[in-house]
Amino acid sequence: MYPQQVHEYLKGFFAENECPILGEENHSLTVQLTVDIDKRIMNRPFYWQYIEATNSEPNPAQVTFITDQTAMTGNLFGEVIHYGSPRLNQLFHATGELGAYVQLFEKVDHAMGQVILTPWLGVNFKVSYCSDRTKEMMYSFGINLLTGVIKENFHESIYASDYDSEPAENVFHVQYIIKPVRALERLNAAVESIIEKDDHSWAIEAQKRWQRDQRVLDYFYEDVENKPECYEIERKALEEQYESKIKIDIINGGLFYLF
Incomplete structure (x- = not known):
């Protein structure tokens, strides 16, 4: 991050x-x-x-x-x-x-007359690349619940606007066609696509460090035929330390009706 x-x-x-x-x-x-x-x-x-x-x-x-x-x-x-x-x-x-989840309606000028607001699902994701070293990235995506269009950096694009928790009298907000649960699946897929295209040499390097430390551990016990319990504890600790994992967490999100 x-x-x-x-x-x-x-x-x-x-x-x-x-x-x-x-x-x-x-x-x-x-x-x-x-x-x-x-x-x-x-x-x-x-x-x-x-x-x-x-x-x-x-x-x-x-x-x-x-x-x-x-x-x-x-x-x-x-x-x-x-x-x-x-x-x-x-x-x-x-x-x-x-x-972590909100429903907000963009404020509009009453002088504009009747205004139509379009529903978007916005979600902020945290992606963590975990091994003995950790790298975190934040991604903000929005998806139009009428058209399915996905927008990156969604939080930044809507931050400057003002919002209310209830729609104004001159506002008509369109009901979504794409259900939020389906939209969330599409956003998850978008994040997974980014991960798939990313450089994963970090996992290879972690594997090399794991193998190096495992060789050191094995060296100390190479003449021991029946490995003691402490060997298994240390071997398991190395596995937990170096095993490469990718976690996707949702930090927050919401339904935004935008002009």
């Missing part, structure tokens, strides 16, 4: 949870948290217990997240956040708790 992908994920998360973005650079994001999000991600249980016990005025945190240290110029104080960091894992967990 690249720094820009982390950056876009943070923007989407905080926007969806009504946390104002107070400042933004291409490598950082300053956010005013709400009470709810502060409780979920800032690890301040004793502070909130005191506030609630004394009925005091809450003061949720204002945080600067640094999403790309390599792009920084000058001194900036903030929390570095990257894939695998505890804070980002908290955000992933909070996304699941708060509801």
Whole structure:
């Protein structure tokens, strides 16, 4: 998961949870948290217990997240956040708790009169290439539920628009033809196609490192006819460490009615 992908994920998360973005650079994001999000991600249980016990005025945190240290110029104080960091894992967990799926209607100008909105299924995927080393990628896809057209970088294409949870009075939203469950299958296939075309030399290199460490292990036990239990434990540990796996996870998604 690249720094820009982390950056876009943070923007989407905080926007969806009504946390104002107070400042933004291409490598950082300053956010005013709400009470709810502060409780979920800032690890301040004793502070909130005191506030609630004394009925005091809450003061949720204002945080600067640094999403790309390599792009920084000058001194900036903030929390570095990257894939695998505890804070980002908290955000992933909070996304699941708060509801990973939404239904939103694009806001349109009432002066436009009657407007027709088209249904899209949008899904953000995380693809993990796992062995003794891990590589993660984020993919955002949308599929038109009338035509079946698939759009890449879907999150980026719709982020700048405004949305409501209910359609406006001058809006007519077309019901989908392609069922979301079928559309999701098509998006899964699109992600799998990307994986299939990708460079998988990482798995070959992991296999080589596995064989090297296995030879070292076998060397220490080469004169032992009946291998002890510790040998099997170490051999199994090598298998778990180096075995190549590809995981596809859905981070979040939703049904979007777009103009």
